[in-house]
Amino acid sequence: MLQLNHVSKLFHPGSPDEKIALIDVNLDLRPGDFVTVIGSNGAGKSTLMNMISGVLKPDAGEVRIGGHEISHLPEYRRSKWVGRVFQDPMAGTAPHMTIEENLAMAYSRGKTRGLSFGVTSKRRGMFREQLSRLGIGLEGRLKAKVGTLSGGERQALSLLMATFTEPQILLLDEHTAALDPARAELVTRLTQNIVSELKLTTLMVTHNMEQAIRLGNRLIMMDAGRIILDVDDETKRDLTMERLIGEFERISGHKLSDDRVVLGS
Numbered sequence: 225m226l227q228l229n230h231v232s233k234l235f236h237p238g239s240p241d242e243k244i245a246l247i248d249v250n251l252d253l254r255p256g257d258f259v260t261v262i263g264s265n266g267a268g269k270s271t272l273m274n275m276i277s278g279v280l281k282p283d284a285g286e287v288r289i290g291g292h293e294i295s296h297l298p299e300y301r302r303s304k305w306v307g308r309v310f311q312d313p314m315a316g317t318a319p320h321m322t323i324e325e326n327l328a329m330a331y332s333r334g335k336t337r338g339l340s341f342g343v344t345s346k347r348r349g350m351f352r353e354q355l356s357r358l359g360i361g362l363e364g365r366l367k368a369k370v371g372t373l374s375g376g377e378r379q380a381l382s383l384l385m386a387t388f389t390e391p392q393i394l395l396l397d398e399h400t401a402a403l404d405p406a407r408a409e410l411v412t413r414l415t416q417n418i419v420s421e422l423k424l425t426t427l428m429v430t431h432n433m434e435q436a437i438r439l440g441n442r443l444i445m446m447d448a449g450r451i452i453l454d455v456d457d458e459t460k461r462d463l464t465m466e467r468l469i470g471e472f473e474r475i476s477g478h479k480l481s482d483d484r485v486v487l488g489s
């Protein structure tokens with residue numbers, strides 16, 4: 225479904241500021257894989273997400289979705305295949321537009337025939353139905369400006385907007401990190417429901433170790449631009465935080481340095 229073959233990325237090559245972000249990264253996601261991604265600071269997690277969404281292009285290697293080489297396609301041309309939710313609740317939605325206008329915009333994403341952001345009554349019914357699946361009452365607030373929603377509500381809406389056109393790949397970029405624990409748990413639960421219902425192939429970066437172990441069917445750990453550990457479903461079921469941190473230290477040869485790491489929920 226998603227393949228990264230020998231992907232490398234250097235920032236400011238040849239200068240004193242040279243930074244290795246990814247080195248010869250290989251990753252093969254099967255359809256329906258829900259992979260959690262953890263790692264130390266500067267390990268390359270965001271670069272990996274940016275490489276898949278098209279914000280960045282690899283210096284070497286290729287990115288494939290559904291068998292197609294897309295390494296050099298710009299972000300907007302990948303948007304019909306790739307849905308993404310960011311950490312910042314402000315990032316995924318337009319605050320001055322209403323909930324239904326935001327949904328109409330997301331619905332038109334990647335469609336070639338003009339910018340049909342209009343909200344017809346048929347679409348409004350569909351939006352209401354989709355929103356009601358979130359179970360937080362947004363279906364009664366279609367005309368509310370998104371800027372008036374709480375952070376948790378906005379992330380739930382962002383999640384819906386990123387997924388209701390059923391992208392081939394869903395990227396979750398620490399999407400619960402800016403929320404208080406109760407809202408984070410709500411958005412996590414919605415994520416699990418949507419991902420399993422739509423069988424979305426998902427890559428989720430998190431600094432929350434407990435969440436990384438609990439969610440999904442596969443876990444990868446990154447350090448210094450490489451994937452250093454790839455844990456399958458069966459092994460993950462018996463994993464503990466202590467063992468995960470121990471494995472990280474054993475393979476990388478240093479302590480896990482992550483100033484945002486959260487050990488528990």
Ligand SMILES: Nc1ncnc2c1ncn2[C@@H]1O[C@H](COP(=O)(O)OP(=O)(O)OP(=O)(O)O)[C@@H](O)[C@H]1O
Nearest residue numbers: 235243244245263264265266267268269270271272
């Ligand atoms: N635009 C950029 N210009 C220069 N260097 C960059 C840029 N983006 C990332 N880097 C560097 O590339 C490396 C990987 O960064 P990246 O943001 O992918 O790591 P990360 O795993 O997401 O880190 P964190 O968990 O701290 O957010 C780091 O050394 C970082 O400083």
